[in-house]
Amino acid sequence: MSERIYDLPGAVGCLIAIGIGAAALWFSADFSDLGAVFPRTIGALLVLLGVLYLLLVLLGRTSRPAPLGGSHLRRAGVAIVMLGWAFLLKPLGFLGSSALAFVALLMLANHYRWTARTGLVYGAAGAVLLGGFYALFKLVLLVPLP
Amino acid sequence: MTVRLSRSLVAAALLAAAPMLAHAADYPEKTVSYIIPFGPGGESDISARLQEPVFKKLTGQSLAIQYKPGAGGAASWAQLNSMTGDGYTVMGTNLPHIVLQPLQKDVGYQTDDINTVYWFHYTPDALMVTSDSPHKTLKDFVEAAKKASGATTMSGSGTNSANHLAQQQFDKLAGIKTTYVPFGGTGPSNTALLGKQVSGSWGYTTVQMQLGDQVRCLAVAMEKRHPKLPDCPTFKEQGFDLVGGAYRGVGVPKSTPADVQAKLAEVLARINADPDFIRKMEEGGFAMLDVGPAKMAKFMADVKARYEALAKEMGISKK
Amino acid sequence: MGSFEYLLAALTPVNLLFALAGVVAGTVIGALPGLTATMAVAVLVPFTFSLEPSSALIALGAIYTGAIYGGAYAAILLNTPGTPSSIATTFDGYPMARAGRGDLALTLACLASVFGGLVGAVFLLLLAPPMATVALKFGPVEYFWLAVFGLTLISSLGEGSAIKGLMGGCMGLLLSMVGVAEVGGDVRYVGDAKALLGGIDIVSALIGLYCMPVLIDLVATSVAHLHAAEKVAGFRLREAGEILRRSKFNLARSSIIGTVVGILPGAGGSIAALVAYSEAKRSAPPGAQYGKGEPGGVLATEAANNATVGGGFIPTLVLGIPGTPPDAIILGALLVQGIRTGPTLFTQQGPIVYTFIWGLILATLIMLPIGLLIGRFAFRSIVAIPKAVLVPGVAMLTVLGSFSVHNNPHEVQQMAVLGVAAWGLAQVGFTASPIVLGLILGSIAESGYVQGHLIGGARGNVLAEFFARPISIGIMALILLGLLWPLWAKRRARTAGAGLE
Numbered sequence: 001m002s003e004r005i006y007d008l009p010g011a012v013g014c015l016i017a018i019g020i021g022a023a024a025l026w027f028s029a030d031f032s033d034l035g036a037v038f039p040r041t042i043g044a045l046l047v048l049l050g051v052l053y054l055l056l057v058l059l060g061r062t063s064r065p066a067p068l069g070g071s072h073l074r075r076a077g078v079a080i081v082m083l084g085w086a087f088l089l090k091p092l093g094f095l096g097s098s099a100l101a102f103v104a105l106l107m108l109a110n111h112y113r114w115t116a117r118t119g120l121v122y123g124a125a126g127a128v129l130l131g132g133f134y135a136l137f138k139l140v141l142l143v144p145l146p
Numbered sequence: 147m148t149v150r151l152s153r154s155l156v157a158a159a160l161l162a163a164a165p166m167l168a169h170a171a172d173y174p175e176k177t178v179s180y181i182i183p184f185g186p187g188g189e190s191d192i193s194a195r196l197q198e199p200v201f202k203k204l205t206g207q208s209l210a211i212q213y214k215p216g217a218g219g220a221a222s223w224a225q226l227n228s229m230t231g232d233g234y235t236v237m238g239t240n241l242p243h244i245v246l247q248p249l250q251k252d253v254g255y256q257t258d259d260i261n262t263v264y265w266f267h268y269t270p271d272a273l274m275v276t277s278d279s280p281h282k283t284l285k286d287f288v289e290a291a292k293k294a295s296g297a298t299t300m301s302g303s304g305t306n307s308a309n310h311l312a313q314q315q316f317d318k319l320a321g322i323k324t325t326y327v328p329f330g331g332t333g334p335s336n337t338a339l340l341g342k343q344v345s346g347s348w349g350y351t352t353v354q355m356q357l358g359d360q361v362r363c364l365a366v367a368m369e370k371r372h373p374k375l376p377d378c379p380t381f382k383e384q385g386f387d388l389v390g391g392a393y394r395g396v397g398v399p400k401s402t403p404a405d406v407q408a409k410l411a412e413v414l415a416r417i418n419a420d421p422d423f424i425r426k427m428e429e430g431g432f433a434m435l436d437v438g439p440a441k442m443a444k445f446m447a448d449v450k451a452r453y454e455a456l457a458k459e460m461g462i463s464k465k
Numbered sequence: 466m467g468s469f470e471y472l473l474a475a476l477t478p479v480n481l482l483f484a485l486a487g488v489v490a491g492t493v494i495g496a497l498p499g500l501t502a503t504m505a506v507a508v509l510v511p512f513t514f515s516l517e518p519s520s521a522l523i524a525l526g527a528i529y530t531g532a533i534y535g536g537a538y539a540a541i542l543l544n545t546p547g548t549p550s551s552i553a554t555t556f557d558g559y560p561m562a563r564a565g566r567g568d569l570a571l572t573l574a575c576l577a578s579v580f581g582g583l584v585g586a587v588f589l590l591l592l593a594p595p596m597a598t599v600a601l602k603f604g605p606v607e608y609f610w611l612a613v614f615g616l617t618l619i620s621s622l623g624e625g626s627a628i629k630g631l632m633g634g635c636m637g638l639l640l641s642m643v644g645v646a647e648v649g650g651d652v653r654y655v656g657d658a659k660a661l662l663g664g665i666d667i668v669s670a671l672i673g674l675y676c677m678p679v680l681i682d683l684v685a686t687s688v689a690h691l692h693a694a695e696k697v698a699g700f701r702l703r704e705a706g707e708i709l710r711r712s713k714f715n716l717a718r719s720s721i722i723g724t725v726v727g728i729l730p731g732a733g734g735s736i737a738a739l740v741a742y743s744e745a746k747r748s749a750p751p752g753a754q755y756g757k758g759e760p761g762g763v764l765a766t767e768a769a770n771n772a773t774v775g776g777g778f779i780p781t782l783v784l785g786i787p788g789t790p791p792d793a794i795i796l797g798a799l800l801v802q803g804i805r806t807g808p809t810l811f812t813q814q815g816p817i818v819y820t821f822i823w824g825l826i827l828a829t830l831i832m833l834p835i836g837l838l839i840g841r842f843a844f845r846s847i848v849a850i851p852k853a854v855l856v857p858g859v860a861m862l863t864v865l866g867s868f869s870v871h872n873n874p875h876e877v878q879q880m881a882v883l884g885v886a887a888w889g890l891a892q893v894g895f896t897a898s899p900i901v902l903g904l905i906l907g908s909i910a911e912s913g914y915v916q917g918h919l920i921g922g923a924r925g926n927v928l929a930e931f932f933a934r935p936i937s938i939g940i941m942a943l944i945l946l947g948l949l950w951p952l953w954a955k956r957r958a959r960t961a962g963a964g965l966e
């Protein structure tokens with residue numbers, strides 16, 4: 001091996017993995033015997049693998065993933081909108097929460113300038129999608145949307 | 147309180163009650179959502195599907211069956227009382243589950259939270275072996291189990307379920323020790339039996355009917371033999387006092403008005419009296435039962451006492 | 466042969482209509498992420514009660530096979546498996562789409578699905594009773610080893626380090642333990658969140674883990690999601706035909722793997738596709754780009770998952786034990802119609818069964834033109850829709866899909882939380898597939914292990930139970946092969962490279 005590449009993101013991942021494994025072991029304290037076998041085995045395995053990979057990282061025998069381009073702000077926006085949507089589904093009902101989320105995502109996803117035309121077209125498309133899916137799920141598939 | 151205030155209070159109360167009263171008279175006026183707390187294909191599903199066409203025939207409205215499995219039913223029962231109590235959301239309820247589950251751990255509901263309107267059938271426990279098993283009668287089975295304590299394996303659906311209870315009760319009655327191997331449902335339990343992974347299986351009469359000639363029924367937990375299983379003796383005949391199984395009913399959220407509940411019970415009772423329905427249920431191995439609002443309180447009290455005693459013996463009342 | 470009169474019975478206009486309608490409905494439902502084949506069948510079952518038993522079966526079978534095929538659309542175009550059985554289709558399908566070969570991938574998926582479906586149906590027609598006995602030979606211990614096998618496969622597929630793949634798999638396994646334990650009844654890793662009592666739902670996790678990261682990354686740039694390479698009219702059939710001819714062996718092997726896995730109750734399309742993919746990768750000529758857009762990958766997975774349809778009916782009809790979840794629903798529907806499955810079904814109700822099987826074969830054939838048409842429509846739409854509308858539209862599908870599985874808003878929350886977490890995990894090198902596969906295989910592995918332990922304990926010899934059973938030994942051999950092969954292949958490549966210098 002000529003070049004040493006240090007996979008730092010991977011190392012962070014390992015720490016997370018080790019944390020999860022340890023937590024799994026910790027919380028399995030009051031499981032019955034039969035119910036504890038798997039959690040403890042897998043938890044221990046996870047910790048082991050995490051440590052193993054960390055060693056590889058320290059030795060430099062790993063590869064780095066490509067760096068991310070693009071707007072991180074928009075990414076965070078999507079994450080927040082989706083979480084909000086999921087948790088507001090019941091309180092605001094499907095139509096309410098979806099309309100809000102749809103508009104928010106439209107704005108996050110559009111990189112081009114907003115003109116009256118695109119605004120109208122996208123808005124109309126949104127209304128059609130929203131109404132169409134609502135009808136499909138609620139009336140045809142009999143899914144009781146909130 | 148002034149007279150004026152109290153009069154308007156009465157008026158308000160009447161106004162509020164009026165729609166409910168009107169409701170009960172015409173109930174059901176639209177599709178009723180029937181939630182099954184288990185996955186499709188099980189006994190709860192099949193009996194619900196058999197009820198559906200009769201419901202439609204009697205009321206003109208449909209029953210929309212939905213599946214919400216999770217935690218052996220607990221996930222749905224824990225949410226029952228937070229659902230709309232207008233009579234258009236009903237849920238399948240099961241015994242022994244709703245008594246045993248809260249006893250064992252915190253599952254998000256108490257037995258008394260589950261308001262069952264009607265218990266309409268039960269599936270009696272049945273002890274089965276494969277048709278080529280050396281055990282031809284229950285006596286053979288018990289003798290073999292006595293000789294090799296713990297070596298006899300019995301498959302069943304679920305831990306602390308009706309099947310498990312039956313195994314524990316019978317082991318005590320017969321003075322034997324068998325090993326219960328829980329599976330994730332009737333399907334896997336049957337596969338294990340047919341594949342001879344286990345010596346025998348604790349199931350229900352419905353399973354016996356479904357598997358037909360591939361299995362031999364050694365005994366059923368009924369007072370008298372099942373009309374469609376004439377060759378299968380009861381436990382009682384053979385000297386063991388074991389009668390019971392899994393009971394299934396229909397429940398509603400507690401907030402459902404009393405008259406809507408009464409109307410629902412009435413519809414269910416009429417479905418239970420439909421000769422075609424009875425025939426199909428019995429052909430499937432189900433045993434009919436009629437416990438409506440009138441008998442409900444005593445039935446639940448009896449059942450609770452029985453299961454609680456069993457649970458204590460089995461050591462599953464750890465809370 | 467008497468069979469042909471059943472073929473004629475299946476060819477009635479009514480039955481053909483049901484086959485057609487079933488395939489279309491099934492494909493569309495399967496394509497929408499979150500709506501699984503199981504759901505498609507469950508929703509449409511009540512409509513079949515008023516039908517003749519054989520027509521009802523044909524309709525349900527058509528829906529089922531259409532849905533399993535339809536799952537490939539979202540898998541290829543959105544990197545989100547439309548149904549769990551198309552998880553493995555994302556491995557090469559999505560990279561192909563990103564490289565501008567999405568329409569080719571869709572065509573290949575259609576052709577492979579039809580081929581696999583036919584193989585499964587033919588096994589059902591000719592070999593059902595003997596194959597059913599194979600199903601019975603698999604006990605809890607075999608399922609355990611099979612699940613372990615699946616898990617070792619996960620590590621060999623990851624793009625990136627095998628160790629990270631295994632770690633992802635372990636995380637998925639831990640996720641599968643959330644909720645009430647099937648064996649033993651413990652309540653695990655739930656804490657105060659009653660919503661988690663039912664465990665983590667696989668479909669919601671699927672949507673979240675696969676689709677959310679895609680959506681999150683889509684908004685970051687203005688680059689279009691997918692593009693079509695050159696002006697290509699038609700279905701690229703000639704190209705697809707070429708590829709098919711080269712991959713005859715792959716197709717045949719994958720279809721057989723799918724049929725056999727489908728016969729095992731509890732093992733469905735997702736596992737079949739995974740095993741078929743892994744085998745295809747293993748026996749591929751050097752230079753094959755598995756994981757980066759190799760057509761053979763799509764062929765293998767789609768042939769295998771549609772083969773599970775026919776295969777799954779074998780234990781269902783012969784033994785009365787459902788081979789896959791949709792089969793459980795179909796069994797229930799049959800019971801309501803008064804049809805008892807089991808060994809007597811083929812003899813006493815022969816006409817119904819054989820008419821149904823021919824109907825299934827016809828439905829699978831119908832899927833060819835229909836699938837190609839719908840596929841082209843889907844591809845054109847996804848390519849043409851501007852990102853601004855695509856992102857919210859797909860997001861809406863994810864919400865609807867994860868809700869509809871059990872009409873449970875908590876599962877939408879699971880989807881969103883897992884999804885955001887998945888994006889984070891992807892940044893540190895953990896991809897979605899190992900986690901999802903761990904989640905799916907977790908319960909199989911655990912119940913197999915515990916049940917095997919109980920049975921072995923009862924028989925007095927736990928070790929023999931796990932290590933001395935013939936089928937288990939065979940599976941263990943496969944596991945060792947799977948673990949050692951990549952190392953051996955790497956060494957072979959290195960020495961070959963050294964030899965060239």
